Amino acid sequence: MGTPIRRGRGRRPADEVRAEILTAAGELLLEEGMAGFTVEKVAERAGASRVTVHKWWPSRGALAFDGYFAATSPVLAFPDTGDIEADLRSQLRNWVRLATRTSAGRVVRELLGAAQTDGDLMAAWRERYSGPRRALAVQRLDAAKAAGQLRKDVDSEGLVDQLWGACYHRLLIPDLPLTEQFADRLVDTLFQGVRGEAAAPSPLREKALGVPPHR
Amino acid sequence: MGTPIRRGRGRRPADEVRAEILTAAGELLLEEGMAGFTVEKVAERAGASRVTVHKWWPSRGALAFDGYFAATSPVLAFPDTGDIEADLRSQLRNWVRLATRTSAGRVVRELLGAAQTDGDLMAAWRERYSGPRRALAVQRLDAAKAAGQLRKDVDSEGLVDQLWGACYHRLLIPDLPLTEQFADRLVDTLFQGVRGEAAAPSPLREKALGVPPHR
Numbered sequence: 001m002g003t004p005i006r007r008g009r010g011r012r013p014a015d016e017v018r019a020e021i022l023t024a025a026g027e028l029l030l031e032e033g034m035a036g037f038t039v040e041k042v043a044e045r046a047g048a049s050r051v052t053v054h055k056w057w058p059s060r061g062a063l064a065f066d067g068y069f070a071a072t073s074p075v076l077a078f079p080d081t082g083d084i085e086a087d088l089r090s091q092l093r094n095w096v097r098l099a100t101r102t103s104a105g106r107v108v109r110e111l112l113g114a115a116q117t118d119g120d121l122m123a124a125w126r127e128r129y130s131g132p133r134r135a136l137a138v139q140r141l142d143a144a145k146a147a148g149q150l151r152k153d154v155d156s157e158g159l160v161d162q163l164w165g166a167c168y169h170r171l172l173i174p175d176l177p178l179t180e181q182f183a184d185r186l187v188d189t190l191f192q193g194v195r196g197e198a199a200a201p202s203p204l205r206e207k208a209l210g211v212p213p214h215r
Numbered sequence: 216m217g218t219p220i221r222r223g224r225g226r227r228p229a230d231e232v233r234a235e236i237l238t239a240a241g242e243l244l245l246e247e248g249m250a251g252f253t254v255e256k257v258a259e260r261a262g263a264s265r266v267t268v269h270k271w272w273p274s275r276g277a278l279a280f281d282g283y284f285a286a287t288s289p290v291l292a293f294p295d296t297g298d299i300e301a302d303l304r305s306q307l308r309n310w311v312r313l314a315t316r317t318s319a320g321r322v323v324r325e326l327l328g329a330a331q332t333d334g335d336l337m338a339a340w341r342e343r344y345s346g347p348r349r350a351l352a353v354q355r356l357d358a359a360k361a362a363g364q365l366r367k368d369v370d371s372e373g374l375v376d377q378l379w380g381a382c383y384h385r386l387l388i389p390d391l392p393l394t395e396q397f398a399d400r401l402v403d404t405l406f407q408g409v410r411g412e413a414a415a416p417s418p419l420r421e422k423a424l425g426v427p428p429h430r
Contacts, residue, residue, distance in 0.1 A: 116328025117325060169379075194408075
């Protein structure tokens with residue numbers, strides 16, 4: 001991978017330079033993680049000056065964030081083939097591959113780890129990354145509800161936590177490996193449901209126990 | 216809350232002193248978080264000397280860990296009333312209350328945050344906390360499978376990630392609030408399944424698309 005360093009070219013349009021810096025930032029981050037990520041290396045890789053990079057990105061952190069989103073967005077796009085189950089499987093497998101076969105997993109662990117005691121970093125993560133990613137996922141899930149492929153009363157936001165959140169759980173607390181098979185099973189479990197034949201159907205059970213309805 | 220400080224009492228048996236130190240450590244941690252957690256304060260609260268505390272716990276971190284487990288284990292016990300759905304709801308609600316109404320949530324965020332770049336801390340977390348907690352959850356889920364209340368082919372380990380992992384996801388990336396209602400819906404979604412009426416039944420779909428079986 002890695003874009004070759006370009007020097008001595010004629011003046012490029014600003015949009016092009018900006019896009020190349022972003023690409024370079026994303027590539028460098030996924031190759032080396034935050035430890036090896038510097039504005040200088042990004043500038044060199046993009047054939048731009050540090051001054052130019054700083055014109056658009058005030059800090060190393062902001063550049064890393066935007067580079068991360070730019071690099072991962074295409075891989076993490078939410079396909080819509082009309083089959084939500086197949087689409088979730090392929091998107092989650094891409095997520096797992098990105099987290100386990102590139103430095104993305106390490107970058108996420110480093111950033112989210114630091115964000116636990118750094119409110120500014122957490123705010124940036126939510127605004128620039130997890131918020132927009134969650135919105136895209138919910139949009140795809142809501143389309144599947146509208147198409148009757150998911151039950152209408154499913155909580156799309158909660159489903160985000162039970163699919164991608166379950167993967168984050170294995171990434172951040174690695175008691176067990178994060179694999180594509182694991183991702184597949186998350187989808188299986190949700191589509192098949194977990195109720196065994198000896199379990200009472202939920203409405204009857206709740207009535208019998210006097211548990212108040214919670215919706 | 217908080218055990219009153221006891222001084223000038225006669226010699227207590229070592230087991231009793233150890234238990235009181237552990238209780239004091241757990242209480243202090245949940246009240247003040249890691250920032251306010253010192254060996255000195257624990258010793259004072261337990262009416263013991265720092266030397267005595269250090270005899271059993273080599274470091275502040277080890278004392279905090281053991282205190283945390285001691286304080287939270289009773290609250291986070293897995294009930295077995297014979298109704299797995301009700302039991303999961305009550306256990307998860309306890310989890311959410313602990314994480315949101317005491318300092319436990321902050322302690323977990325601080326420790327897990329630091330553990331992302333501290334291999335020793337992560338190893339300690341997994342060995343002393345998440346590993347044992349996961350084993351207890353799986354034990355309860357397996358009992359429910361044996362009783363026919365959960366489908367036999369459900370992946371108990373994956374279910375841990377889709378219940379408690381989903382809660383950790385909201386704790387560590389607070390895009391949306393962690394509430395008891397959220398916990399209830401996680402259980403609803405898993406027991407009811409998410410498949411809509413317009414979705415093809417899974418085996419047919421997989422056969423039609425030529426997707427290989429993944430179990």
